[in-house]
Amino acid sequence: MSRPDDQPTGGSPLVADLLSGDRDRILPAVWAIVRTRDPEVLAPPARASAAIEAATTDVELGGALASNRWHLAHALGRLRRFAAGECLCGAYPDHQFYDPAKEVDRGHVTVVGTVDTGRQWVPDRICECRDCGTRFQVEQGEYHYPWWAWTEVAPAEGG
Template sequence: MSQSPEPLLADLLSRDTQRVWASACAVIRLDDKAALDELTSHLPDIERRTEHLDLGGALFPNAEHLAQALRVLRAHRDGQCRCQPYPGYLFYNPEKEAEAGRVKILSHTPPDWHMTYSCQCSVCGTNYAVEQGEYHYTWWQWRRA
């Protein structure tokens, strides 16, 4: 899937909190090398324009989505595997990542609100233990195994 990076970049630089938040959430899930290359080339601008922006958030601070988007771009800039920033963020659903072919689920505990997955990155082979939990929202804590 190819995605045009221009609207994402414009939103990230806008200092409009709604647009920055929406774009950050899209960048976190972006799986398009050309688009990531383009966004990464503007990383210093993005970092400068998003600094000290109060993104709000009720149950979960929206600044965490922006922080993760910046981690994703830095990891891409540094040539790291796409999975390297997973442990920094609570919303990578292992089932969705597996559907997209980015990880393999090697095993999991019996399905429940609280359960643990054993996953392996399809690209670099890093193993992760992923704890699923529930606190107002479902979250997943990724840890290198």
């Protein structure tokens, strides 16, 4: 039987948090994975993703309007993308909590235009990934909380 200190943390506090079995440590680690593209941060949990998945299977993660298990599954999906060498912008369409303004602040995307669709109060934004150049049309909506729907679009003419 393994003890918690036998787990494959690789010296990463993030991995230690994800393997802890403690919801109050797991959830901030999940959001750290969702927010970053830093390879030094993502590599240790990517290597430990099988152990993380096993360690979190029976942990009650809660969540009110959106299940925290869904956020964990999304973070694990990001780790798989990272391990496969895929650009992490590919995760945008899979999760409704990527606020374009925050992604701009993190240096992950640039807003290159807007589209007034008449569907929402806020015009859709056209965001371009700063790593690979993929473009997305981002619709912002609101129900019980703000959400964003990212849809990949064709590159600009001549771009």
